[in-house]
Amino acid sequence: MAFVEIKGLKKTFKNLVATDIDHLEIEEGEFVSLLGPSGCGKTTTLRCIAGSIEPDGGSIFVRGREITHVPIYKRKLGLVFQDYALFPHMTVFDNVAYGLRYRDISKAEVKKKVSEAFELVGLVGFEDRYPHQLSGGQQQRIAFARSVVYEPDVLLLDEPLSNLDFKLRKAMRFELKRMQRQLNITTIFVTHDQQEALSLSDRVVVMNEGKIEQIGTPNEIYENPISVFVADFIGSTNIIRGVVTHCDVAKGIYEVRLSSSPTISIPFKERVKVGEEINFIIKPEKIDLGRTPRGEHAVEGKISGASYLGSAFNYQIRIGELKLEALDSQVDYRNRYEIGDSIFLTFDPEGVKVLRR
Amino acid sequence: MDLRNYLKKRIYLFFLVPPLMVLTVFLLIPLAILLQYSFSTHIPGQGLKMVFTLSNYLRFVTDKYYLNGLLITLGTGLLVVIITLLFAYPVAYLYSKASFRYRGLLLIMLLSPFYTNVIVKIYGWMVILGRQGIVNKMLINYNLLERPFEFLYSYIGVIIIMVYVHVPMMTLLLIGPIQNIKDSWIESARICGARNLDVIKNIILPLSVPGILSGAIIVYTAVIAAFIIPLLVGGDWGKRFISVMMYTHINVTQNWAFASTIAVILIITSLSIIITFSRLVKSMKVGVLVSEKFNR
C-alpha cells in the first residue's frame, strides 16, 4: 500500500457534490499538488484528510492505517492555513511548541525541537515575538515550523502562499521546496495557481467539480493534457475544434475543417479518422511565425493583437474566424509584427496533441 | 459510534439547556402567569379569582382614563424621541468622524452619564428644577418670575429628564449607522459640485434614515415603558403613564388582575411597534436590523 491512499472519497454538501475521488495514491516523501479552480473539491479533499470534515463515504489510509474516522487530534498530520492561523495570544515560540505539548516530551526536548524548527525556517532570534509583530512572510514560515515540529506523517498545505505578494510568493516557493526536501516529508499542497503547482510538485492532481481530471508529473500535465479542461486550465493553450476532412497519412498531415473557419492543414502525429470530430491543442510557444511561409503547410493569418512581455511577444492571430495565440520569444523589437500584418503560421507537429475528452 | 459523533458535534447546543431552564423558570413562566392573571377577576378584599374573563381588557379599552393614559404614554414617547434625536445626532456624527485617539475619550464621556444611576440623575435635576432649585432661584433673581414654578412635577420636567436619560443611548445607537455612511460617498458628491447643505440634504440625511429609525424604535420602547421617572417626578402627568398605572393598581388597590392586563397591553403595544418598524427599516435598502442594535 502506498504511504497515503484515498479510496472512494465522497462528500456532498446540500446537493452539491464537493468531492468524488475514486482512487489516489501518494508515495512517501512525495510532494503532490491538488490543483483546480475554486469549487473543484481540492480544499474539501484536504480537509477530509485533515479530519475537519467528515466524508460521506470512502476511506483514507496513512501508513497503512485507516484514519477516516479517527478524531482530528489523533491523526498526526500537519496543516498550514492560507491565513496562517497563528495563535495571537502566544509568542511565536509557544506557537511552534504547541504541538509538542500534547505528546510525552520533556521540556528540554521541546526546546531542542523548537530551536531546530526555527533554524529550519530561518527565523532564529524571533522566538519571543508575537505573531502580529511579524511580517506576512515570517508568519508563514512560523506556520510551517509549527506544523512540522512534531514530525507529522503528512504535511497538508491549504493555499499557503495566496496571501503573499508576488515577489514574496516566488521566494517562498523556493523556500518551501527546500524545506520539504530537507525534511523529506510527504506533502499535499492545495492551490489554484498552476504555476505554483507545476514548479513545486513531484506530481499534480488536476481536479474539476469534485473529480480528478488527470494525475501526472508537471511535465505530463503540461505537455499531454488528456482533456479540454486540463488543457484549458494549464498555461495558455489554443484549443481548436473541428472535423477531419482529409488525410495524408504518408506525410502525417491531416486537414481539418474547423467549425467556423476555412479548412486548415495541421500536421500531427496521432491517428485520426476522416470524418471524426476532434479537439486538438497547440501551445502558443509551438507556433512558428514568419512573414513568409516556412515549410509546406504554413497557414496564413492576420495579427489581431500584440502584447510586449519584455522577454517575448504574445500575439493574437486570426485565421478567418479562428483566433490563435502565439508566443514569440525571438524578440526583435524593431522587426516586430503589428496589428493588421499578414503572417504565416507553421505548427510544430510534436506540439500538436489530440484530446479525446 | 454514530450517536457519539452526533452528540459531539452538537455539544454546544446542550450548553443552551441550563440557561434556557433558568430563563424559562424565572421569566417565561412568570410571564405566562401574568398572562393568565390578566384574564382573571379581582375580588376586592379577597384577591384573585381564577375565572377566565375578558372583563379586564374590556375595562381598559372602554374607560377613557386608561385609553388617555395610553395615548399620553405613546405621545410623550414620540416627543421625547424626537427631541433626543436632535441632541444625539450631532454627537454621534462627531464621534464617527473623530480620529481613533479621541474616540476613547468621547466614549468615556458618553458612557459615564449613561451608566450613572438613574436616581442620581433624577436627584441632579431635582436640584436644578426644584422649587428651591437653581433655575427657579435665577429666574426669581432676574425678576422673570414672582413665585417658583413647579418644573419638576410638571410635564416639562418629565420631558426634560426623559430626554436627559436617553440621549446617551440614542447616541450609541446612531453611531453604527452613521459610520456606514462612507466618506467616499460624501467626497464624490462634493466633487460633483454639491455644497454643504446639499450634501446634508441629499446624501447624509437619506442614508441616515434607517439608522435613525432603528435607534428611535429602541428608545421609543424604552420611553413608553418608563417607570421610575414618571413615578418620582411626573406628578399628575406621571400617574397617567402606563407603567405607573400598573404600579398603582398593585400598590393601592392590590388588583393584580388588572395590573397584569395593563402589563400585557403594554407588551403587545411595544412588540407591535418593534415588529412593524423593524419590517419598515428592513425594507429600506440600506437597512439596519433592530435586533442587532439592542445595545446599552
Place this chain on the structure above:
Amino acid sequence: MVSNVIVYAFLFIPLLIVVGISFSPTYQMLFPPQGLSLRWFKYILDQKEFVDSFYVSAVVAFFASLVALVIGVLVSLAIVRYHFRWKTTIENIFMMPIILPTVVTGVAMLQFFSIIGYSDFWMRLILGHIIVTIPYTIRSISASLYGFNRRLEEASLIMGANYVQTFKNILLPLIKPGMIAGALLAFIISFDNVTVSLFLMGAKTVTLPVRIMLYLEWHIDPSVAAISTILITLTMITIIIAERIVGLSNIMRIE
C-alpha cells in the same frame, strides 16, 4: 462642533452640580457650594441604612453578574456556532429582558415568587438581577466570539490538542475581553437597577438606589449628593478601566 459641546455640557452639568453640592457645608443645596466640607460624606458613612444598602447592592451585583457571565458564555457558544431552526427565536427569548418593560419583568417575577411562596429575598433579588443582566453578557461575549477565527481551533486540534484542551488554551483566552466587559457591564446594570429591585426586595435587602429613592421621599439634603458623588466616581472609574483594558468600542458594537 458647537452642538456637541452643548450636548456634552447638558449631559455633565447635572452631575457636576451634584458633585459640587456634596461638598456643601450646610443643609442648603447651593451651587456653587458656599464652602467645602466633607460632613455629608461622614454623615452617610454613619447611616447604617446606606452602608447596608451599599453592601446589598454590591453583593447582589457580584453574584448576579457572575452567573450571568457563565450563562452568557454558554449561550454565546451555542448561538455563534450553530445554525438551527429555532435559533432566532431562542436569541430573541434571551434578549427579552431588554425588550420587555422592566416593570413587567419585576411584576411577573414578584407574582411568581408569591405563588410559589419563595421568600428568600436575597435569592429573589439575585435571580431578578440575573435575568435582567443576561442579555448584556450574551451581547458582549458573542461580539467577541464572532470575531474569533475558527481556524485557530482547527489548528490546535490538528496539532494534537483535544477539544477540552483547545477550549481552555485557545478559545477562553481569546474571548476574555468579551467576558470581562460583559461582567463589568452586568455589574453596573445590576447595581443601577431600581425597578426590579423595588419589586423583589425585602425589608432587610434594600438595594442602594431604592434606598436613596425612599430617602428622597422625605428628605432633600446633600447627603444624597454625597452618595451620588461616590456612585458617579465609581461608575466613571469602572468605565475608564473597561475602556482601557478591553476597548469598549468593540463590545459596544460600535466600530
